[in-house]
Amino acid sequence: QVQLVESGGGLVQAGASLTLSCAASGRTTSRFAMGWFRQAPGKEREFVAASNWNGLTVTYADSVKGRFTISRDNAKNTLYLQMNSLKPEDTAVYYCAVESQRTDYSASYYRRDAVYDAWGQGTQVTVSS
Numbered sequence: 001q002v003q004l005v006e007s008g009g010g011l012v013q014a015g016a017s018l019t020l021s022c023a024a025s026g027r028t029t030s031r032f033a034m035g036w037f038r039q040a041p042g043k044e045r046e047f048v049a050a051s052n053w054n055g056l057t058v059t060y061a062d063s064v065k066g067r068f069t070i071s072r073d074n075a076k077n078t079l080y081l082q083m084n085s086l087k088p089e090d091t092a093v094y095y096c097a098v099e100s101q102r103t104d105y106s107a108s109y110y111r112r113d114a115v116y117d118a119w120g121q122g123t124q125v126t127v128s129s
Contacts, residue, residue, distance in 0.1 A: 002027040002118045004096050009123030016086050016127070022079040022096030022120055030074035032100045033110050036081045038092035038125075045113055048094070049081060052105035059107040064090075086127045093122040 008020040020036070035050035049070035050059045058070050069082040079096050097116035102109075109115060 002029060002098055002100065004098065004118055004120035006094060006096050006120040006123040009094060009125045011126045011128065012086055014087055014127055014129050017082070017084045018086065018125060020081040020083070020094055020096075020123060020125070022081075024077040024079070024098065027100070028074075029077055029079075029098045029100070031103055032098050033102070033105055034072065034079045034096060034098045035110055035116060036070060036079075036094060036096055037113055038090075038094045039122075040089075040092040043092075045095070047111045047113065050107070050110035051079070053103065057105050057107075059110060061111075083125070086125075088127050088129045091125060091127050093124050095122045096120045 002024055003026045006022050031053050033052050036048040037045050038048050039045040047061050051070045055072045067085045072079045097119045099116045
C-alpha cells in the first residue's frame with residue numbers, strides 16, 4: 001500500500017510561483033503513472049497534470065498548460081508540480097495520485113480521477129489578486 005504526502009502549498013500573490021511536492025512511501029511508484037488534481041470550494045475535483053513512469057510523457061489541462069510543469073524524481077519516489085504565473089483561479093486544494101495497475105500510458109486515461117488508486121491528503125494553494 002502506497003502513502004502519498006503533498007507539501008509546498010501556501011498563500012501567494014497573483015503572478016508568483018510555487019512548487020508542490022508529493023512524497024511516496026510504502027511502495028515504489030517509479031513504475032507507474034502519477035497525476036495532480038485540484039478541487040476548489042464548491043467545485044468538482046479536476047485534472048491538472050499527469051506523468052508517465054519516467055516523466056518523459058506528460059499531459060496538462062488546458063488551463064495550466066504553459067504555466068505548470070509536472071516532473072518526478074524516481075530515486076526519491078517524489079512527484080513535483082512547478083506552478084508559475086499563478087492566478088486567483090488556481091486557488092484550490094491540490095492532490096497527487098498514483099495509478100498502480102498499468103505500466104503503459106494513455107493521456108486520456110490518466111485525465112480521469114477514477115483510475116487512480118491512491119491519493120494524498122492534499123495541500124492548499126491560495127492565490128490572491
